[in-house]
Amino acid sequence: MTIKTDTKKQMLIKAVVIGVSAGGFKALHRILPLFDNSFPIPVMIVQHRKAENDSFFVNSLKEKCHIHVEEAIDKTRIAQxxxxxxxxxxHLLVEKDLSLALSVDSPVCYCRPSIDVLFESAADAFGPNIIGIILTGANADGANGIKxxxxxxxxxxxxNPKTADVDYMPLAAIKTNAVDHILELDEIPRxxxxxxxxxN
Incomplete structure (x- = not known):
């Protein structure tokens, strides 16, 4: 299912941001390996995780993906x-100079990292040259970021919330009326x- 959008909008895409929560481990392991091995731009991801989480999540994605995967480091210049x-x-933010920043500011929607924080900062940094994606999740984090x-x-x-493991987050984003496309999980990387x- 797709919400009608301007098919003539063909700008230069410079970055992708993805937000995901409950069910995200499985969702990311399905879609990220399907990104083309010549994918030319950076992807920044917030998966709701606690501070004590170990490196298993990132390392497991490294093994599956064609694209280099790493945990974000403060002041890193974003690479293609x-x-x-x-x-x-x-919190993960994108600075105006297109470097990454990490913050221990208060949680947003009870979450740190917060999807809204990443999406809002990336929108400021990249303007119209960005794609924002919300996947499965159990709260409304990301709705303001999508807007x-x-x-x-x-x-x-x-x-598509009907086929998400947890539909609350996709539904919250859709309720903003700021969503261009509602897609099945496997349709998103293509x-x-x-x-x-x-x-590009």
Whole structure:
């Protein structure tokens, strides 16, 4: 199912941000390996994790993905064709100079890392040249971030809540009326590959 969007909007895509919570381990392990091995732009991800989480999550993605995967480090300059994962217990932000920043500011929607924090900062940094994606999850984190990306002129995508492990987060994003596309999980990487590789 797709919400109608402007099919003439063919801007240069410079980054992808993904937000996910409950059910995210399985969802990310399904879609990220399907991103093209020549994927030319950075991907920043917030998966709700606690500060005491170990490195298993990131290491397991490294083994599955064609693209380099790493946990985000404060003050790192964003590199092309890499996947950055927010560390547990830290907000992940994109700075205006396109470096990454980590913060221990108060939780947002009871979460740190917060999807809203990443999406809102990325919308400020990349403007219309960004894709925001919300996947399965159990709270409303990401809804304000989706609105920020839409307001900046970016493209917004949500996993079909009917087939998400947990539908609350996708539904909250859809209720903002700021979602361009509602897609099945396995459709998302193909759709993003076509948009990104076709625009670069």
């Amino acid at each position: 064709g890499r996947i950055y994962i927010a560390p547990g217990g830290y 920020a990306i839409k307001s900046s002129g970016g493209i917004t995508i949500v996993q 759709f993003v590959n076509n948009l990104v590789i076709g625009s």
